[in-house]
Amino acid sequence: MAGSARVADGQALTPDGSAPAPGGSRPVAKRGPWRTGLLLASPAIAVFALLFIAPLFMLVYNSFRTQAGAPTLHNYTRFLGDSFYRDVLWHTLWIGALTTLGCLVVGYPFAVYLRGRSPRARNYLSLVLLSPLLISMVTRAYGWLVLLGPKGPIADGFQAMGLEAPKMLYNDTAVVIGMVHVMLAYMVLPLMGSLDRIDPALTPAAKGLGASGWTCFWRITVPLSLPGMLAGSLIVFSLTVSSFVTPAILGGPTVKLMPYFVYTEATSNLNWPYAAAIGFVLIVVTTILTAVYARLLRGRGGKEVFA
């Protein structure tokens, strides 16, 4: 049927070729439908223009000023010229990469496991998966403080076995554990989405052609779930490198990442332009890295998988 005239496709129902008003009962097109759209979107647009775009633009502007307000590139040259800050940047990206990897290693099998469960079981397991996001990040980090502390249950366990407990708190390990804990859901949910879209007949079909279980997994399941892996990795990485609270609590005085310096430059040193510059270096580097990662993974998976 006339593609444009189908009732269900929602397009081209009013005389000017646009979708009708909700309810579609008014086949009159005096006012442009774009005005209705703009009207509906305007509150959200206003919020984002005033409270997202404007402050960020102001920050960008400020990051090219001295504290006195004169134009300068100093904030950026200072950051990039100082090996201390460069190391902080590398350290941040390293923690982000480790967390992403950790989420993949734990999350992929978990997503595959969820795939075979009943809807009910999936709901409850998904709820467990989301639970770290539902509780206060302060509570969550505090729980890890107790668990990983020198007198915590894990250290007790080591002692019970007559071993010396390794240092688990205020180091990279603590931060990565804490981050994987929060970020796991962001990895598993897109993975589940990808796995669900795989035709369940593919594995039996491949087995019928002589493939072993492992071959099926590596040749079919994994490649077809690349989009989910990509989406999950991008989100986990971006959110990890920009998170402040969990690294601040679990990393203690030794693990200091980019967001920490944004915070201290702004609050302790009151050097707003420099805080802004650190923030934007982080945003730019993260954006470039995720774009490269996306391209690499897409290149491997082929366009078809991502269609």
Place this chain on the structure above:
Amino acid sequence: MTTAREAETATATEASGASGKPIAAGVGGRARRLLGAVFAALVGLFLLAPVLVTIASSLTTTSYVTFPPKGLTLHWYAELLNRPEFLDSFLLSIGVAAGAAVVSSALGLAAGLAIHRYPFPGKAVLDRLFSSAFAVPTIVLGIGLLQWYAQLGMASSPLTLLLAHLVLTVPYTVRLVLAGLAGLDRSAELAAAGLGAKAPRVFWHVTLPAVRGPLIAGAFFALITSFDDLTIALFVVTTDMQTLPVRIFNYLQYNYDPTVTAVGTVMVLFAAVAVVIIERVVGVAHLFGADPEN
């Protein structure tokens, strides 16, 4: 045209999908299934451990936090009552969170409808903005807002905090509403109109029920996000007006007693009650239809 059926199943079993049961082969299958269950249990333990530890150690009789707790007491909950600042902070947090939930649902619904069915200038930009807002570190947004509010001469108030939280929560609700609208068969709206319903009634009887689940899930996420936010709040609040996470964070700088675990437990209970309500009203499956955002 299977949109009607899709809409139904989408609301009924969002998370069930069409997953094929792995064809388990004999003994190997059973062993693998057991291995899977053990693995899943371990992941579950990992995910729940901090909460369990927090709850358990809030019951300890010692004046320092320890796990497993030594003895059992509700002393630290009673102690909480002697600290009205925690209650004040709780009320402030819950108020701001409820406001953020309601407002971002309304904004999200309107913006979702606009994006889904109207052409308007800047639509693609807006859509893009909502799906990539998470890439901006919350801490950067926090200092930006602090300076921006100062620039505008806006003093800290629950309102400025609520507005700041909208930036975190509206993208959630928009995504969820869009997912709900995608599952709605447009001809259902035409059918309602054809049966005599005016536009507002079509919206009320057909469109709104289709996004009811996503909307409630979105409100819930907005509630939790706002309630738990520390990063933005750190910049927007003052010493007189501290949200609960800020209060706990500051308290932790100087104290290490179980009062904080008692507060944490109360917050966990609060989230749990919210989840139970969601489960009763629309089913928890709606919570997983979300594109994760910050």
Place this chain on the structure above:
Amino acid sequence: MTAGTDTVGTESAPTEADPAARAGSTRGRLVLKGIHKSLGGKEVVRGIDLTMEPGEFLTLLGPSGCGKSTTLNMVAGHLLPDSGAVEVDGRDITRLPANRRSMGMVFQSYALFPHMTVAENIAFGLRMRKVGAARRSRRAAEFLELVGLDGMGERYPRQLSGGQRQRTALARALIVEPDLLLLDEPFSNLDAQLRVRLREEVGALQRRVGTTTILVTHDQDEALAVSDRIAVMAEGAIHQLDVPETVYLRPATDFVAQFVGEVNVLDGTAAGAAADGHRCRIGGTHLVTATPVGTAPGDGESVRLYVRPEAVRVRALPEAVSGKGGPATTSAPAAAEPGLPGTVEATRFLGTRVRCVVATAAGRVEATLPFGAEVPGLGEEVICAWQAQHASLTARP
């Protein structure tokens, strides 16, 4: 306009007790006048004129993109025509919003409200008309029974089979006693067997309730089976509007001939009126008869003739005439024996019928022989003939 009236009974005005008591309704007379509509810069409906009598069942038949659904949506009020008028019972409703018209529409996707029970779905139109709850549920129960869904009122659409959803949608459309019932490809989501059963049910139900009905479909079997009249549409225009028999046996255009089924197309010249139709000369000499579509062509004009394989009779050529041999033989027999001589080229067994392909002076002619008929042998000389009323004659395009 002829067939529309045969469903009109003599029963009295509708009563509430019997949902099916509207047979004999005198409302629901639809007139479309010069309807034009462009969508996305393309003119998809180009001048539709149509009159439907109360109680008539009319099908808009055509391929994807022919404008049939667009036309239906303009009748429903979901689309506004660029020009032209829609009138129901003498009232111009062209610019009336859908919710203020009285149309019961059944959508291809059924468009049931997923969050309402079957009974609530069915009663929705009454609710919009502010009918009280008690009366609503009573009427809903009656209509549930009418469509054979007794006791299913409390289920939700997702718990129904495709056919049950279809019936729910039908009941929902009919409960408001609409001026017109509009069916937009209602059977296309059903499997073949169910499709046939449901279309029979819908046809029977329509005859009982007597609501003027438009069915939109691309399935010619469906159209032929249930309609009083069929409007065959292509590229935004109606090519032919007539009763199913005529549309099938005497297509007006190439398009109708090809779309509605298999057909033999023969070109020739007009050769004067005959008692039962019009004569036509094919291959220069052989005379056949057919019924002209529209005005009869003048003698000697180029004409095209359509005849269905089912209408072609194949007879062995009498010895005396066939003596000379070849199919395109010379002379006189045509005068005595109207028909097209030829040689049997192939026969195919089709289960209940036999298809016979005959090579003639005008090309291959296919004939479907009824069950039990004598099948001519390969290479046999035969005459293909048909009754004038089973073939149509048009000016050659």
